Amino acid sequence: MVDLAQSQVPPGHDGGTRRDFLILTAGALAGIGAACATWPFIDSLNPARDTLALSTTEVDLAPVQTGQRLTVAWRGKPIFIDHRPPEEIKAAQEVDVASLRDPEPDAKRVKKPEWLVMIGVCTHLGCIPLGNKPGDDRGQYGGWFCPCHGSVYDTSGRIRQGPAPLNLVIPPYEFTSDTAIKIG
Amino acid sequence: MAVPPASTPASGLSRLVRWIDYRLPVFSLLEHELVVYPTPKNLNYWWNFGSLAGIILVIMIVTGVVLAMHYTPNADLAFDSVERIMRDVNYGWLLRYIHMNGASLFFLIVYIHMFRGLYYGSYKYPRELLWILGVVILLLMVATAFMGYVLPWGQMSYWAATVITNLFSAIPVVGNKIVTLLWGGFTVGNPTLNRFFSLHYLLPFIIVAVVGLHLLALHQHGSNNPLGIDHRGPQDTIPFHPYYTVKDSFGLCVALLVLALFVFYAPNFFTSPDNYIPANPMVTPNHIVPEWYLLPYYAILRSITFDFLGIPSKLLGVLLSLGSLIVLFFVPWLDTSRVRSARFRPVYRWISWILVIDVIALGYVGSQPPAGFVVTLGQVSTFYYYLHFLVLMPLIGKLERPHPLPISIGTAVLEASGQLGAARTAERH
Numbered sequence: 001m002v003d004l005a006q007s008q009v010p011p012g013h014d015g016g017t018r019r020d021f022l023i024l025t026a027g028a029l030a031g032i033g034a035a036c037a038t039w040p041f042i043d044s045l046n047p048a049r050d051t052l053a054l055s056t057t058e059v060d061l062a063p064v065q066t067g068q069r070l071t072v073a074w075r076g077k078p079i080f081i082d083h084r085p086p087e088e089i090k091a092a093q094e095v096d097v098a099s100l101r102d103p104e105p106d107a108k109r110v111k112k113p114e115w116l117v118m119i120g121v122c123t124h125l126g127c128i129p130l131g132n133k134p135g136d137d138r139g140q141y142g143g144w145f146c147p148c149h150g151s152v153y154d155t156s157g158r159i160r161q162g163p164a165p166l167n168l169v170i171p172p173y174e175f176t177s178d179t180a181i182k183i184g
Numbered sequence: 185m186a187v188p189p190a191s192t193p194a195s196g197l198s199r200l201v202r203w204i205d206y207r208l209p210v211f212s213l214l215e216h217e218l219v220v221y222p223t224p225k226n227l228n229y230w231w232n233f234g235s236l237a238g239i240i241l242v243i244m245i246v247t248g249v250v251l252a253m254h255y256t257p258n259a260d261l262a263f264d265s266v267e268r269i270m271r272d273v274n275y276g277w278l279l280r281y282i283h284m285n286g287a288s289l290f291f292l293i294v295y296i297h298m299f300r301g302l303y304y305g306s307y308k309y310p311r312e313l314l315w316i317l318g319v320v321i322l323l324l325m326v327a328t329a330f331m332g333y334v335l336p337w338g339q340m341s342y343w344a345a346t347v348i349t350n351l352f353s354a355i356p357v358v359g360n361k362i363v364t365l366l367w368g369g370f371t372v373g374n375p376t377l378n379r380f381f382s383l384h385y386l387l388p389f390i391i392v393a394v395v396g397l398h399l400l401a402l403h404q405h406g407s408n409n410p411l412g413i414d415h416r417g418p419q420d421t422i423p424f425h426p427y428y429t430v431k432d433s434f435g436l437c438v439a440l441l442v443l444a445l446f447v448f449y450a451p452n453f454f455t456s457p458d459n460y461i462p463a464n465p466m467v468t469p470n471h472i473v474p475e476w477y478l479l480p481y482y483a484i485l486r487s488i489t490f491d492f493l494g495i496p497s498k499l500l501g502v503l504l505s506l507g508s509l510i511v512l513f514f515v516p517w518l519d520t521s522r523v524r525s526a527r528f529r530p531v532y533r534w535i536s537w538i539l540v541i542d543v544i545a546l547g548y549v550g551s552q553p554p555a556g557f558v559v560t561l562g563q564v565s566t567f568y569y570y571l572h573f574l575v576l577m578p579l580i581g582k583l584e585r586p587h588p589l590p591i592s593i594g595t596a597v598l599e600a601s602g603q604l605g606a607a608r609t610a611e612r613h
Binding site for chain 1: 343346347349350351353364365366367368369370371373375379465466467468469470471472486488489496497498501554555
């Protein structure tokens, strides 16, 4: 039996005993260890290396007529390519940038004004907006219209109306020649 | 099976039962919780839905386990494997249709069960944890049902998965990282399907475990009852068996008839035809709707079309949609009235029915394309939903004057049947 008198705190002592210290440090270390041990489980859910390796898509733009919109796949996502006619470019450039929800001038969203290249995924909840096929509803700004929750994008792919918070995302791409691009 | 007392002459079977029960008291447990378990004598049919939900859960697990033996969780093969279940596997169509429509029935039953709890104040002292465990079960059910809906890998499966996982992108800073983590890629794809299958198989068993805790909490203080007053002794209760086993069996027969009606005559009533088109990551269907049991949450999500207090509309929609379930955790403390049953609460009685209408309105809004009047109705209904729980519930509990409560369950039951008067007259003579 432990003598209770012996385990009493001596005067001037803050109440922490050697045992408390051991329990605390051991417990804290075990906790950190357990937290670290969960990381491999969580990280295993992140994209695997073969998924990450799906890198680039090359597109030949030569056959795309003015006014034509093309959809290609990159990393499993649709890429909208719009060969914009002059009136679409003009409409996109004339917007008062300060009035936009996600202010961005048209010049920052294109490498060449006649070619608009965007990830065709609505920034609200990930649906594919309409407007890239002939006969689609393009919304009131002549750009794209998301049927899921009613987001409306203009001819620069900028959000103008509806719940989406951001403009359609511009993927990394470069012109490999005058009429070809490499996405990714 | 009842445990035979030691004094009974020992037949072979009863000796075996006694031998086992002495070492592993399963028979005593069943006897205690399912046979003699004292239950209020005045339970009405609203009290059928708890045990009914438990039985449907078992049906879902049994059909699900067998379906999993024929299903292939791979983005290239999943759709065809489901079609094979429908066409080639013996009775595969039956198993799948039971599983599909069983999910709808499960939610219907659980929603009625929850409304019963709200109406009769079953969440009040000392049953707060019982209620909270029930809300946990509902959350697990929503997650399980959503992931199950993704498995056939049709157009609706794919785009439901996309829209719902994208909800997490509303989280500031880390949102997009979390979405990539959920997908295991840059879009919903094969890794997503694999993990959803794994979790869809796991979660029902977690639900079973939480149901076990739910029952443990229930049997600690016993069932609430339509009068909402405590039972005080044997005069207020009857044994669970045979009275409620019989009543529950009758309810089960009715529920199975309803299930059979849909399975055999309208098996795709609750499903969107779009889900019989294989998933296409390049084309979103024109009108995405979730299954009916998730429509109200979806309606709240879409109703927030404006920024508020600096919170962007997208994040606010997600928060309020999730909040519509989270608020239920606090109901035991939001309701300030000490009277449980709405029978004795003249005002609360009405608003609890208005809540039902409100939720049905939200369901309607969720099923319609978001334009014009529907948006307004969605916003009004969302506002009222929160008003009900956050304002009306606490306020009415304070302001309302409840009707007098009966002295006991026993006297109320006898009064209702006119026997108490007779008994009193007899006493006087």
